[in-house]
Amino acid sequence: MFARIVNAVELLALAGVVVFVIFLFANEPGSAGRTGGPGAAGGPVASGAQLFQASCASCHGANGEGGIGPKLAGGVVITDFPYEPNQIAFVAKGRDGMPAFAGTLSPQELKQVVNYTRTSLGR
């Protein structure tokens, strides 16, 4: 009886592997998966750049090279925040020396400036 249960669990795991592989390829994001890209003119990235210069550059440097605040450029921000939603939440709420921007930036602006740090400051 126990052996049958184990066999069933193994079959389920095998099915899980199949689903895993199918989703890897079927769930491929289209061009809408990312907003803009490095150097893109207009749109969210351009707005993100303006927001970054206005709200972030004084501490993190004009190019995200670091200053009073830590370096963001060169992929550092991606390493610290592998997931974009975590970074947005961090920027919104702040922590330690990082001020909270939820009161000064709208959710859309938060997303734009975070997207800018992730796509345009070098990976």
Added chain:
Amino acid sequence: MTAAAPVRPGVSTTTKLLLILVAGAAVAVALGVYANEHTPTEQGPYRLFFSGTIQLKVWFAAAALVLAGVQLLLGVRLYGWINIPRQAPAWLGDAHRLIGTTAFAITLPVAYSCLWALGFQSTNTRVLLHGIFGCAFYGAFVVKVLGVRTKGLPSWVIPIAGGLVFAMLVGLFVTGSVWFFTSSSAPRPLF
């Protein structure tokens, strides 16, 4: 009298072992290629009852490591390298399989998120090692499973493959979950 049928030599042990190793390497390389070529979405595909995907990942990885540790101990008992309990119960082998399968299944949503959302990165040593451990884990797992299912292999193949699987999982845990639990720059909350 009829002539004896020619004896077809079976596949040699070396060939079997080589084929298994090639299969494992192919899986590891395929995962690495996918992770490198795929455009990371950087989105959290699921979080269940956790506050975010990364929290789900680190705790699932912790659960998988605990189960793998138990499986390792059961495997050691199966091989008779320890004698606790003195009389091995008949269900020990099935329990070993069940726990190992469960541990493996738990890693799948973690791996999916890593591959689909983050891809292969080399921005620092930690993330590079994490990616390598991840690919090698599944490669070693394939070697272990195929090794178990293939008859006539040397007795040292399974323990070494199993040990490698566990070692890769420990590497993944150290470069992922331990970083999350200890780094001041890691996202919070813990759960």
